[in-house]
Amino acid sequence: MFCCVKKTRTLELSSLCVCVLTVAAVTTGHGNGAAPKPFVGILNTTEHRVQLKCEVRGAAPKPRVAWQDSDGNILRAEKPQVSHRDGCYHITLLTTVTRTMTNHFLCVVTQVELSHVTEEEIHVPGAAPKPFAGILNVTEGGVLLKCEVPGASPKPKVEWQDSDGNLLPAEEPQVSHRGDLYYITLLTTVTRTNTNRFLCVATQEELSHVIHDEIHVPGPGPVTVVVPAGSYIILPCSLSTQESLGQKRFDWKKDDQREVFVYDAGLHFNNGLPGQDELFRGRVSHFADRLQFGNASITIRNTRVADSGDYTCAFPLHQRETCNITLLVGAAPKPFVGILNVTEGGVLLKCEVPGASPKPKVEWQDSDGNLLPAEEPQVSHRGDLYYITLLTTVTRTNTNRFLCVATQEELSHVIHDEFHVPEQLFESCLGVGVLIAAFVCGVFSVVVLIALSVCVLYITV
Template sequence: MDIEKWPHLSTENTLVFVLVCSLVCSGATHQDETNGVSRTYVTEGEDAVLHCSSVERLENTVVDWENQNKKEACLYDRGQHCEDRRDNQDEQYKGRASLFYDELKNGNASLILNNTRIEDTGTYTCILPLLSSGIQRSTVELIVGVSRTYVKEGEDAVLHCSSVESLKNMVVDWKNQNKEVFLYDRGWHYENGLCCQDEQYGGRVSLFYDELKNGNASLILNDTRIEDTGIYTCDLSSGRQIFTMELIVGAVQAPVLEISNVSEAGVELQCVVRGSSSKPSVEWQTCEGTSLNSEEPLVSETRGRYDTTLLVTVTETKTNCFRCVVKQEDIYHRIDDNIIVSEKLFEKKSSHDTQSSHNTQSSHSTDVLGGMFSAGVFTLVLLLLAVVLVLFFTRRRSRLKMRKLKEKMMNVISSNKRKGDRGGEAHAQ
């Protein structure tokens, strides 16, 4: 990286730049540097996005992308785009490299590399030299055209390599980084006396010897181990053809999906991931990619292997298609599977809800009728009581009248009798 690329650096930033360079060159690690290297895999011809970001706005700063050979992939300088500075850009990247210019204000400095080629494979560094906090660097490894083979630990793996020519009298050399995996040299190989195989692979690798005449140089690796994970190269005839591929051991197989329950809340789905060598992240989504709120995963361990179960309750969507996504970040592995829920299950749920509503309404109606009946009975009792009281008091009043009338009559009779008695006495005299 050359400071002359940024002629408008302030004195303060220049001093920071020199200080950081001195720390890096002396082997120290500056606190603003991003530790770790992420990897991006693409098939040749696909577009690649190499991620880089900052918490600061970047539209008025410098963003510089270089590959491991210091070749300029893209340089953005305060409004001048990569495409505007082609004199600085390496010929390999002209017309194919750019940034998300509209996202610079949000701190997004990711590089877009279109129509990738095998020679684009390598390590890229994103350099942000004008941040208020100092220089920030992040590194991304781009691997173009590398096929990946995933196996569970303990399974056998086949790494493919082939030629249009017969290889029976050729040299086939398989390596993992700097480790010698398997060497076939015109009939001689590690299984019949050839020396110097890395002990990690002793007794576990071979070729399809009968297929060499047909150009098949594929490697058979038995009883795979976690440490077998890595980038393998197949070199045919001392560099005439070289194939690169990645073996990933310990990858989980596709998750097992099933419907576990149907309730008033919806349809409950279950995703089970078995035999993972590390704890994977598991997530339920719609098939359109929307994340779903699910319960906490249930994880159990048996002899270093993890089984994970994740439940989610879903309601009806346009497609009724749901996906369980499993990621193993430590080995860059992602696998998923889909399940489609029948509309009838949601209809069953709706029918259940309707029946519950009907039962509630019926219960309510019964309660109302019961209340009305009780109220009617109570009113009737009151009326009967009133009638009884009226009759009672009417009868009592009648009895009082009769008693008074009788007393009056008796008084009249008694009075008449006394008068008669007095009249008789007067006559006798």
């Protein structure tokens, strides 16, 4: 029914116009340019966030477009991308979301003048975020490691592996279920290997999704831990004798003066014991269920750059035993990358490094590690942290894979995110599909699909 003249574009478009207008005559449902049901999809997925795209393909008068969560709350979104062709508005709205209890989001299109509202819903799969791996305890028998997968659906399989990929024995997983999401904790005890590196791996076969976190267990001597701001960190410390600390005292200090956490025979800073430094109030806790094993480890939540320093844990009744840890906060988190725009000149990619100190160097690279030209970085400074955005325009390569790399030489810290640009985005047929969609503004989305189908035929004939 839909004809493509391979060599004569003018004839091709003329034929298309006749065909599409014929369909429009019988499928137009709203008239006056009432917005069709929007098209929604997932544009990009990272460990913690998902970028959603909503497209309204032809409407008049200009509609208001908004993203909402399942409770009807308006979500923050980027500035709408609006074009006006043949009396009709075409609008694209991007938003970045994190997982919720339902993972359902709506794009809502409203035309007050026509008393017309239409919407489309999308469910974001609960792909497991990057696990958190940390040291829970150190004993003569080995090092107790803890892995947490904080919210995933469907239920992931969680395993500990050594650096060669060999499966490690572990305790029974601790599993809780909140809403649609599973929260899993897995403990294992490891001994020294040739690398002292271990991986916690979360696998969701239904989503073809595998993600891991790696931890390096330091050898004897001072321990240095490097973490991003806003993260969760365990400072490990235990008595070598493994005797119970339930009726004893231990005292964590920062830089030998600031009181971080004190436990004294059941009393501590979280149940009424006074004296905690204001910097740490409400952010530090211990492991009550591990006291019986001599474990004095603590956690610090929502880490800040000001937390950086030297930490010591002392036992007044065991003066020869202390734990010494250096904490460095501000390591750049994994960048967030996505597609910002598609033009005839290529695909515009955006990389965001959301909060790091010291200021990282941010670069775009191709899959071979070659540096790509980029625009001037956009840098903002909030408190002690740098927020950096870097844009680059890419063209087709043999892999279509590109990396955004953040480097902090002062911390010996390098982290990156990789992005694959779909081959279709480099195809020239995109302009033809848009042209046809604009020409038949106001009809059901089936006409847009017809236009896209014709475009595909034109390429593949």
